[in-house]
Amino acid sequence: MDEFLILSLPPMVIASLAAVACALPGNFLVLSRRAMLGDAMSHVVLPGIVVAFLLTGSGNGWVMGAGALAAAGLSALLIEVVTRRARMEPGAAMAVVFTAMFALGVVLLEMTGTSGIHLDVEHALYGNLETLIWLPGPPPELARLALIAAGLALALRLVWRPLVLATFDPVFAQTMGIPVAWLRAGLTAATALAAVAAFQAVGSILTISMLICPAAAARLLTTRLPMQVAVSLGFAVASAVLGYVLAGYAPLWLGLPYTVSASGMIATVSGLMLVGAALTASHRARARL
């Protein structure tokens, strides 16, 4: 088989699926000004995965995913408790909880030496996209991420109408009998699930860029929500593919003897897309005056 199909296509598809899974809830995080929650969820995934591994001894992706979701639920609860008991503003409570959980994850990881299963600190922080190759069959992450992305898309389609209403006008939504609190919790869960997906591809630190950048860029360039979501998915896939190609091939084209981290390049590309969108949007706003 062609080298590209074996070495490059699987990680590119996986990165794209992770980016799509993240961009879906990301649109609603941006609209409800809860982007910080994305950062929190992408960090608390780490201790969840480590603890799940320590408890079960299994490197199975589903086991680790379950651990990550449990950690996400626990930290959502902790954030509530800290907000109320310590009378802290929610942003600060979130920051305290997720950095503490993340630090715990890093310490656990270093103390227990779980590096045998791609779970050393570097991979946890930056992802291990380059190792997800076709060998001899597809990497198990491929099917898992496809399932997560499809599941999130389906769930979003189902609750689209009440979710839009609850995001736009939560008080009015409540008077219409929409379970606003449940939708909020559902968005938190979807964010956690997307963070688990992205963890595989780009690691803990850069997941936030997948959650927020494509949606924030699309928000700047569109005036209707369905269009915003569609454009954000386009940006998500484009940043994943372009980032991977630039990381793996651009240095070779330039005659450099090394490649750079794919996850770092993906996050950089999506950041640049956001910058481009911001410039375009302010330019358009000026042209309208």
Next chain:
Amino acid sequence: MSQIPLDVRDLTLRYGDVLALDGATAHFPKASMTAIVGPNGAGKSSFLKSVLGLEAASGEVRAFGGPVADAMARIAYVPQRAAVDWSFPVRVIDVVLMGFYRQTGLLGRIDRRFQAKAMACLARVGMQDFARRQIGALSGGQQQRVFLARALAQGAELYLLDEPFAGVDAATESAIITVLKGLQAEGATIIAVHHDLSTVADYFDRVLLLNRHTIAEGSVAEIFTRDALARAYGPSLMLAAE
């Protein structure tokens, strides 16, 4: 079926140490139009939200002879304009269509029938030409009219409006009052938090004077007196007016 649209008894709401409502009591007869009037911090918005069950207040609220929760489909609530993010990526028509949510549900198709009904609601508030605009492109008064159109879409019998005239232009104010009087003529009951004491007598037929508890309620002629206002606002307002 002469059930009273809204009957509120002993409504009490506490935010931490602050008592926002302290045993407010009021009743609102069918096809009446009531202004809720009172000083800042008197709990006027809290009163509406507590009635709707949006705040965890104690007391008894009955709508159309039963618990409010069972009557929500017959009640339309128009929040303060400032309560939402007007840069949200929806068009005017999309906001009005939200008023049909109880009929369309999760996945019910929004067909031409609903589109036409939404356009009729927009026409009633004079906003039919703005249907395809993004809501962020509207003026404050136009935004308020869109909110009212969304309430019309609900086809309710009881309308609760939180400061519908706050910060709107004169054209909007007269458009809104025309619509509200039209609804009243059709038998609907209107309750609005209102700030401008000078227009109370022109716009409304009943008044609820509120300052955490009920100071007075009844017809404008009976209740809207210097004496009652002084009790609600304190004597300083009266001095300023003179």
